[in-house]
Amino acid sequence: MGALSNLRVIDLTQVLAGPYCTMLLADMGADVVKIERPGGDLIRSNPPFVEDPEEEAYGGYFQSVNRGKKSVELDFNDEEDREDFLSLVEEADVLVENYRSGTMEKYDLGYETLKEHNPRLIYSSIRGFGDPRTGETHRQGQPSFDLIAQALGGVMEITGQEDGPPTKVGPGIGDLFTATLNCIGILAAVNYREQTGKGQYVDTGMYDAMISMTERAIYQQSYTGEAPTRQGNSHPTLFPYDAFETADGYAVIAAFGTNHWKEVCAAMGREDLPEEYPTAADRLEHRDDLREVIADWAIERTSEELCDELEGRVPVAPVQNTEDIFDDPHVHAREMLYEVEQPGADAEVEIAGSPIKMSETNPEPRGRAPLLDEHRDEILGETADADAEAADD
Template sequence: MAGPLSHIRILDLSRIMAGPWAGQILADLGADVIKVERAGVGDDTRRWGPPFLKDTEGNETKESGYYLCVNRGKRSIEVDLASNEGQNIIKELAKTSDIVLENFKVGTLERYGLSANDLKQINPKLIYCSVTGFGQNGPQAKDVAYDFMIQAMGGLMSVTGAADGSPGAGPQKVGIPIIDMMTGMYAAISVLAALAKRAENGEGDVIDIGMLDVATAMLANQGMNYLVSGNVPSRKGNKHPNIQPQDVFEVKDGHIVLAVGNDEQFERFSEALNKPEWSQDVRFSTNKERVNNLDVLHPLICDELKKQELRYWLDSFNVAKVPCGPINSVPMVLDEPQVKHREMLQYIDHPLAGKVPQIVSPMKFTNSPLKFDKAPPQLGENTSEILAELGIDGE
């Protein structure tokens, strides 16, 4: 596989989503990612279906959609970490690896002799990244965590959902495992930064990533809004807490998303609505006043937008250079001309299905273009191959 990390090997001991997401990012970048899976069982997500990939005859395989979304480009080896033989295999792999990714409960790999200290004695240049729910220390360090509960604990659900008192009010989770994915992103960024530092001083590093830490960092503008004002952020549905008008609005035949980001855009927006006087109104002329007077402005906008169909408004606002868009379903996203042009959906050869669809990496390099030619591996697909590379007999 090509890419800027084609000279890097990753020993991926992680499973489910956060760690494997980091591993897939690195695999997409060209790294040789060796996915270590529990013998006879494999990654938990292999069983997280339906749906499951169908083979060329239309029969269900054991490859779940969930597993397939996060393990592209890797090689799979089955290892029993509780056995001496399995532990020795991991140590041999660590000798030639640049990075270890793991998301076991705190203390588990230490019992197997596979902790950061253990493996760095074998390979001092190793970069060892641990991904857990709560980090390696603290009162909850040994607790198990899942994305959903961390979305709740980390405050994300307190600012996601319809406003209290409105229909459907109440906390909501994000529709994708966003904490897992962002944890994987932070893990990938961390190991790449450690690689850059190692190139300078020749030393490896140990990295500690906690999902609750990630969720806390993700509070971003909402967290700072609270720290600056002392006001607790609340759910506002689709309304932006700092910039207006930004919301979902009903039109004659559906809904439109508007993301008016500054005063100049609001002026063009007002003109497109045939309401140029709005941008001169002291209540609406600046973003600060639009936020303060949203209870007046919002119904005025709603009344105007209901007069025309979605296509009319999309065309009008695009001409006026006002950010807007339809609310696409997943198939509609994949059918967007821009998404097609950018080749975000690709099909990779698969031994069971013939081809497996993949929504690929958005990273596009000029000098080291990425290639997507290695499907998510079947359980243990590369065991013999990897053992042979280590000089270990497959039996």
């Protein structure tokens, strides 16, 4: 039993932001029914594959964010399929979609229509620029992806080396952070419904989410009147808080507190530095010279040696790649790698586990991603049975 095992979620999403949101709900026990357009989610065919894309039902991209869901293929241009969809909506708790604004309305399946069929429905949308219902702008209706959201939201401007170009953050945070916020909004709406019996509309825009994520840059602009820009791995107001090259890679040191600063200096054999630069302001003012001192010390050690010297006294860590992550006992103890079946390949694959841990209803991936239309008979059969029972009553 999961914390959300009493909820049925209709998932009309595809690619990344929407599926990640409904994946979080599925991991927490919700019964997520993924309604796929004819041919299925666009991302089913994306690599990587274990062996042969001709044999495997989907690649790693789809597997990772659609685990534990059920699939039904419906065509909203077909009247019978629309009726099947409405019958599902009548029994659902939550609906999530990430189409362009106005898409559902083209099929007369927008929020206003669906809430007539189910007033308790929580209807949630994830769009690049939000929905007109919650604040109309000229951007709505424009397509958006992670790269667009990171560019507009200021993330790229503050990411990268000082002398380099604006840089996208590696993971698709424009999708993932927006999806996480949307999930929070859905759960808040569920709680409100428990108190009032009323459903509502939940809307999260990717551009909005990136502004929220760049919170530091927003207040810096307001307080200083200057636009923050790139400064590599360093921090605008803290030092040392940076990545340092070692003999075999890189390690990060976060020692901006005076106690941690003293420990770093002791490890370097430079007990004179805490006396010469006793305050955070002193260290920030002379960061270039001090960074050179730490860099000269770090390059003489491997990442492991550097961390061994500081670990337990100073926040420090090696910069890991995924091979390192897979080898880390901490990751396995925290169940952050989860094995699932890969249809079409004689192999199990590993995907990221759930970072949410709970003592009574611990979230976890609930099996592999679905085959296209795999659960049609199960899901629509349930609806037909419910309709027959209602007719008998």
